[in-house]
Each structure stands twice: as C-alpha cells, then as structure tokens.
Amino acid sequence: MAPKVLVSDKLSETAVQIFRDRGIDVDFLPDVGKDKEKLAEIIGQYDGLAIRSATKVTPTILEAATNLKVVGRAGIGTDNVDKEAASKKGVIVMNTPFGNMITTAEHAIAMMFAVARQIPEASESTHAGKWEKSKFMGVELTNKTLGVIGAGNIGGIVCDRARGLKMKVVAFDPFLSEEKAAKMGVEKVELDDLLTRADFITLHVPLTDGTRNILSAENLAKTKKGVRIINCARGGLVDEEALAELLKSGHVAGAAFDVFAEEPAKENALFNLPNVVCTPHLGAATTEAQENVALQVAEQMSNYLLTGAVENALNMPSVTAEEARVMGPWIKLADHLGNFAGQMSDEPITAINVLYDGVVSEMNLEALNCAVIAGIMKNVNPDVNMVSAPVVAKERGIQISTTNQDKSGSFDGYIKVTVVTAKRERSVAGTVFSDGKPRFIQIKGINIDAEVGAHMLYTTNEDVPGIIGALGQTMGDMDVNIANFTLGRSDAGGEAIALLYVDAPVPAEARAKLAELGLFTQIKPLHFDVA
Template identity: 60%
Template sequence: MPKVLISDKMDPKAAEIFRQRGVEVDEITGKTPDELAAMIGDYDGLAIRSSTKVTKAILDAATNLKVVGRAGIGVDNVDIPAASAKGVVVMNTPFGNSITTAEHAIALMFALARQLPEADASTQAGKWEKNRFMGVELTSKTLGLIGAGNIGSIVADRAQGLKMKVVAFDPFLTPERAVEMGVEKVTLDELLARADFITLHTPLTDQTRNILSADNLAKTKAGVRIINCARGGLIDEAALKAGLDSGHIGGAALDVFVEEPAKASPLFGTPNFVSTPHLGASTSEAQVNVAIQVAEQMADFLVSGGVTNALNMPSLSAEEAPKLKPYMALAEKLGSLVGQLSHGALSGISVEVEGAAAALNQKPITGAVLAGLMRVHSDTVNMVNAPFLAKERGLDVREVRHDREGDYHTLLRVTVRTQAGDRSVAGTLFGNQAPRLVELFGIKVEADLAGHMLYVVNEDAPGFIGRLGSLLGESGVNIGTFHLGRRDAGGEAVLLLSVDDAVTSDLLTKVKALPGVKTAMALAF
C-alpha cells in the first residue's frame, strides 16, 4: 500500500480521499526541515501547502518518494530541478483556487479605485472626510493583464462584465485564444503605455522576475494602479514605492511580497498602498477544493499511474495509463536494447510511432525510451528524470508520428545517432500486451527481450549454430529462447539468445573466438 505524508495543515477531506483510494496517510505538520528529512524516507508521496520547503536536502533523504503534491498553484517552495533529477513527480492544483484568486484581484482593484481601506480607517476614526476620497470608475478603463492563463482569463471575464477594455501580454497567448477571451493581445510596452490598471497573473521565473522593473514602471501611464496577487518578485518593490511617492503611480495593491511573511516593508504606510497577507487562495471553498484535488491526483498516480497537473512530466490520465502501460514497457526495452548495443557518444535519438501507437499520447512513450536508454549508465533513472537528464546532456530528442499503415498493427521504432552512424530497432505488441522485437539494425528478427541475453552478429554459414550451442552446453549454460535473423543468405546474421544466468566475461571471450563471429555482447533486461 502506498504511503503519503501530509506535512502542512490541510482540509480533512484530503486524508479521507487518500484512505478511500487505498493509500495509507499520516498527517504530521509543523516539523522542522531536519525532522522532515529524518522521516521522509518512509513515504511514497508528500502532500504540502506553502509552509513545507521541499529542498534538495529533503529530496536526497526521500529514498522512496515518487510524488510531491502542492495543494495550490505556486510551487516556489519546491526545488523542481532537484525533484526532476531525483525522478520525483511534482504536481500542483492550478484550478482549485483560480476563482478565489481572480476575485481577490478584482476586490483589490475596487479597493484602489475607491480608496476603500483609507476611507474605512478615516471614517472609523470619526473624521468623515467625504471630500478627501475622490475615486475613479472602472467602467471604460483599460485593464492590462500580464499573464493570460487560467486566473488571468477569469479576471478578464470579470473585468469585461464591469465594462472595462482588456489588453493582455502573454508570450503563450495565441491570437485565436485572445479572440476567444475577448481581449487584445499586445506587447509589454504597449500594455504599460495604455493600461489604467495593471494586474499580474504569471509565475515567477527568470524571465518574469521584476517584470515591472524600475524601467518598466517608468513606461506606465501616469496615475496607473497596479495589483499583484500572483507572486512576490514580479515587481521591483523599491521602484514601486518611488513611483507611489512621486505620484506617477496612482495606487498599488499587493497580496504577495518578495519576502514572506512580510512583517516589515518600506511600502507599509505609503499613501495609496493596499496590502493583504497572501489571501489570494484564502476562502473556505478554495481550501477544500485544492485539498480534494491534490489527494485525488496523488492517489491516481500512486495507485494507477495517472499523471495530472505535473510540472515535470507529461500528463497521463488514469484512463490512459492502462492502455499505455504495455507500450511503455516495449519502449523501455527498446531504449535499453539500443543503449546497450550502441557504442560511442550519442548525439540524438528519434522515437517513431505508427499504427495504433500513433493514436496515443507519445510523451510517456518517449520518456520510457529515454529511461531505458539512460539506465545503462544510471540505476536511478526513470521516466520522470530521463527527459531532464537527456536535456542536461544535450541529447537531441525527436518525436515522429506516422499515419501510414505498416506491416504491423502497431509499431515503435527507436533510432539513435552515434559517431558510427544511425542505429535503429523496432518493436510491436503481440496481442496488444506482449512486447516483441521485430527489427534490429535493419535485420528482421522476432524476439522477446527479457532477463539475461546473448547478442551475436556472425557470418551466415553452415555449422555456426551447432558450434555455438555446443559451446554453451559445455559451459553449463541453459538456453531459454533462441532468435535468429539475417540480411541475406550467406551474409550477416544476428542471434539473440536468452539464458538462465548472466553471461560471464570468460564465456563471452569464448563466443567471440568462434569462427565467423563479428560481435558478441551480454545484455540484461
């Protein structure tokens, strides 16, 4: 039974779902990093909110960990590169608190437009300063979205309901999607120059850090009001204060800060500045939603192999997983075979699918090929970290999908580029379940790939099989299966033998010494 640790306070429904799905769960919160590192080795999954920091040190101690699930959107408290290298899937729940966060951004926009916090404080102090608080209408104003993903699109929809014009900057926003959202796709400079209100809805990356820098804030329209409910670090806070002090920026509302908890900030006390303590996802509905979603996603992965909302692995639904499982087994074996048989540095790999395989999600198949290929050099590689390791090593990975009809109902071909040229292997599934090799370096052959095997390339000549069989018999080696293929009569032939025990170096030397042998290698699957 898989075992999960919930290390941050979470709605009780999360633990209920884990248990209903057949996953053992412990709820232990408030542990120090050292205490968490000492206990994490017992768990297959770790469910967190924002308090737990999943650092490289924690991941190094997590000897059994397979998945980290963040109940929420932001995963800046998870070292994703370290998790990827370790082969740990990192998931979040990007939709569970989307509405809540979008509504908070709209609420802050209203607060800025009508100076609600200052007016409230003044009124409760008995001042009744009616003429002091002259707000602005949202109707007909231009809202600039920096980030037009899930939350940004909800904000755009709400803003349009308020009769605002919405412009959006997002490198991944297609013209078709912009039309569908009813927004105008613009450059960042255009947005800065035109927007009366700017709201940020983008993750914090090297590309987005300080996207509202001092230079970019200087490009904004005089009197602009800025809202950030996304991530601290998207705005240069010192430059923001300078803009507020000068009056160029008409107001700012931050729910997030560079350093949190933000118990001291030069922005505090600045006129026309509103702040909240990271409340974007803080509604009872959102807390329940993200807890349920993270538990369902992690349970699907640990029990059935389904992958949803993963940040370092292609998504794979629980329905897809059983269909893809035999293909992934075939893919891993082909990757392992070509990895063991290819000599010299690899510069690239191509994964081709045709027939029934062409209708499937190819990303997990490619991940399985890379895992098999790279397991020759590492016993900790899996389909999660294999693409990461391949990219790290500069391996050019290509995916090809063929709609053509071939000799087989379904076919998977793996080709590697080496200094010695291209090397290609192909396989299929018998009965849609059993992996079978059908081509090896251009030679037709039908073979199982399992256990210990002996690979031999030899001259096709009478008597060779007898000599090899006699040698194996004299050496006490029992043959399990025997597979033979050749290019032409009298040409080059290939043999794949499965044997009961590992092929020793002494036996391999004797096989290589047989007349007609060109190559002999021991393989393991």
C-alpha cells in the same frame, strides 16, 4: 503492499480520508513539516509526500527519501520544493493549479475595487471617528481599460469578470492566440501598447526569467498617468522601488499588492504610501480554495501511486489514467528499446532519435520519450527513471529528436530508437502485439520477431551454416536453457544476427567459448526489467 503517504502539513481531514478510501496507508503528521530533522529521519518510509507551504523539500530531505516517488503541493506555488533536486532523484512534483483559480481571480478583482475607491484608508479614517467624505474621491471601473498581463487560467477568469463589470480588456500574453482572444472578448496587444493604454494593470503570470521585473522602472515609466497596478500573482514581477517613486510623484494613482519580492514582507518600499493596498499573500486564502486544493492533491497523488496517472506535474509530462492504461505496454516497450540501445552503446551518446509509427504516433509522445531516455540512461545510472532521465541526458548534452508518422508497414504501430555516437548509429525497433507483450521487430535494419526476456544474448555474424548449432551446443554445454531463439539476416551470405532469450544470465565462460569458435563478430549479454 499498499503505497504509503506522509501528510506533513495541515490538510483537511476530508483530503486525508481520500487516501484511506483509495487503499493508501497514510500518516497525518501536520506539524512534522516544520521539523526538518524529524522529517529527514522518517521520510525514507514513504512513497508520497503531501505538503502545503510549511514543509521545505530540500536536497537533504530528498537524499533521505529513499522510497519517495511523488511530492504533492496543495496549491500553485512550489518555491518550497527543490524541483531540480527532485527531478535528479526521480521524484515527481505535482501542484494543484486549478483549485484556487477562482479565489485568486476574485482577490485581484477585490483589490482593484479597493484601490479604485480607496476602501482601506476610508475604512481606517471612519473607524477613527473622522468623516472625511471629500478626501476619498475614487474612480469607477465601468468603461475603464484593464490591461491583463497573462491571460491563462487565472488571468482568463479576471478577463471574464472585468468584462462583466463593463470594462474594456486588453491582454498581453505571448501564448494567447487571436482566435482565443476573440472568444474571450478581449483585445490581444503587445506589452508596450498595454502599458500606454491601461487605466488598471493586473498581473497573472508565473515568475520566470522572462517575466521577472516585467514591470521594470523602464516599463513603469511608459504607463498612462493615473494608472493603478494590481499584483496578486508573484513577487518579483514589479520593480517595487521604482513603483514607490512613481506613486510618490503621482504618476501612478494607486497600487494593490498581495505578493512581494521578499516574503514574509516585514518591510517594503510600498508600505505606508497613500492609496497602496497590501495583503499578506491571501490570493488562495478562502475556505473553499483550501479545501479544493487539498482534495485535488490527494486525488492526484492517489491516482499516480495506484494507476500511474500523472496530473499537473511540473517535471514530468501529464498522463491521464486512461492513457496510463492504454500506453502501459508501449511505455514498457519504449523502456526496453532504450535499454537495448543503451546496452549496445559503449561510446558516449550524442543524440537520440525516436520514430513513432501508426497507432503509437497518436499517443502521449512526451511520456514515451521519457521512457525511451530512461531505458538508455539506466546504463549510465541504474537509479534513473522517467522523471530523472531527461535531466541526466540534458546534463550530458544529448540531443533528443522525435518523428511521428502514419502507419507505414504491416504493424498497426511501432517505435524505432536510434542512438548516435561519434563513430556510428545503432537502431532497434519494436511493437506491442495484441497480447500486450512488447516484441523486438528490427535490429540494425534486420527484421526479426523476438520476445523480450530478463536475460538475453545478442550475437552478430556472417551468414554461414552452423551458427544455430554453435549457439545451441554451447548453451547446452553450459547448462543455459534457451526459451526463445530468433535469427535474422540482411541477405543470403550477408550480415546476420541472433537474439536468444535464456532462463539465466549467460556466464562469461559460455561467451568465451563462443568467441573461440571464430564465427561471431559480436557477442553481447543483455538484461531487461520485465517485471
């Protein structure tokens, strides 16, 4: 059956048509996002939800979204989506960070020009029939120093445009390397240095605990007298009250804000101050940008629902369509290994260690880790998936570690999962053969070669004669057909294991009969999702 998507905000018809062209069943109900009761009533029908800013994806909506797999936000900001609740529910949250980069960067440049030349006030004065030519004395941008806080996607475009205006650009960004800065033609500096040198300061960072009030009262006091400040990124990055006081005192010559700590901004400390330019969050508001993000979100959601490709997700590692194709069998293997380890662990897990060897070590390890964790956590909560499992593991205080290494054995690549509890460690390893089928190749350090089946039986015993007969006879007596039978041992007379792939679940009576024989130290039924 084709995936079903609800478009609950106003997206372009072209974007809606993308879903249809990709074979996805889509309902275009652009006003339902404003009706939370109606949305909650119908959301259970859908695999995907495409939104802008009007739809609020709350825990209540997510609770009703019994089939939902992905929420796609046409735009950057996802404040209207409860990402923590979505992650716990196993729903991927995507945005479109690149569709409106140029538009937002251009708006910042436009705001910088506006505040440099006092264009809004001069326009209002002229419309009023005044001719106050001497009142609006501006400043040039040429040869001025622009301080860019955040030189990522949008900030990088602003840097490029500013250099085209013959400005000197200094950038503060902890993730900006010296090499990248040199390539961009900007000077990488610390924040205090930027504050004291910049004639204009523009912000291009997300709002996080680390960036909230990055231009605090204390930092604003460090700025150069006559500085002009532009914020087209996020409200909350600047202490607006402190900035208002510095504007009144004349220390700050002007400000241009497109975003505010509280939106919609009906009142604000910056309103009605001289040489303060304000716009109502217009950074992405161009025809081109709105169309771009709509098309982008439709493509991203379609790719995920049809191929498993994950692009621009905020709560899941990105996986390209090519990676999804190549990694599919390895992701399934990672899930099986995690599931095996989880089913074998009857004590609280404190740590999960994953080793990637050979070809698999060069793949998307973040995504594979999510699959391993999901496999393990299924035994705690059957509803977890690759999105929600890391959240569940974190809540339980489980430490995750990853090691990758070059090919070290006879297989082109393999994955080894070790779970640690307060009492013991358990490990299981597997690989993917050329037929694309996952195989178990080692359990507790004992080499084996076992297919993965929906129903399996795992036993441990001392290496003595009669084990094969006991297992075969008991399964036969209980009318359980064995599809595959794998044995392994540490050494002659040492510890041995058996892994049986059977056609149906092993009944409790069969396990009781095996236990009565006194040959086995462990008898464990296992179940795997091999669909």
